Every structure is written in structure tokens, then in C-alpha cells.
Amino acid sequence: MAFMQWSRELDTGISVIDQQHQRIVEFINELAVISATSRDPNEVNRVLAMLIEYTQTHFSYEEKLQERLDYPFLKAHRRVHDIFRRKVDEYQIRAQAGEYVIPELLHMLKEWLAKHIKGEDAHYVEMIRRSLGNPIGTIHLAEIEI
Ligand SMILES: [Fe+2]
Ligand SMILES: [Fe+2]
16 A cells, blocks of 8 residues: 555645646655665655655646735745745755655655645635636636646
């Protein structure tokens, strides 16, 4: 069983956002597999770097989307992203210094991501849904592509 399972409660209902979140979960699971098998520091650093880069891309996407939609809590959302970025950077520094931080990091990533998706992300998604007249089912963002 994967370290972090995708569950329906993590679905925001916006396809592009859900795909990006699922990709982050895949990186977390990839890291968990390495942690449970080889623990090769090069592999750890490689996957961790990809996870960080992809997460940055996702955060930028969300922030741009919120900007486009005049989301009133953009500043607060960005701050939450920034705090997370700094937290992960600290783990990366410790990992590069030779400390084995992966189990602790994995735990943090899993907890943080689920909480953020169900909390702050669900909040802005709710606003998008409302601004589109509460459509039923999955939203494909073609009309507000950024
Ligand atoms: Fe977010
Ligand atoms: Fe997100």
C-alpha cells in the first residue's frame, strides 16, 4: 500500500488542481519507497529536489489563479505556501548535510498536504465554484485558463 493514499475527500473538483495535487502525492510516495528500500542519498536528493520544484510550480499556479479571480485571501494563502516552502527548505538543508530526515519529512508532507487541500485550497475552490454559478461535477478550467 502506498504511503499516502489518494482519497475522494482530497478531490477539490477542479481537474487541473486535482491532477497537480495527485502528482505531489506521487512524489511523496516515490520518496517513501526510497526511504523503505535503498535510502540512497543521491536518490533521496534527486526526488526531493523534483518534489520541491513541482510543488513550487503548483503553488505559483494556484497563486496566479487566485490573482486572476481576485480571491480576497490570496495574501494569506501565499503566506501559508511560503511557510511551507521554508519548512521544506530546512529539511533539504539538513538532508544535504547528511542527516536522515526522510521519515520525519514524509510525515510532515503527508499531514500538511492533506490539511492544506481540505482547508485553504478547498476554500478558494469553493469561491471559484460559486463564481461559475455552482456547476455540478468536475470543473475543467478552460474558461479561466491562466
Ligand atoms: Fe494552496
Ligand atoms: Fe494546492
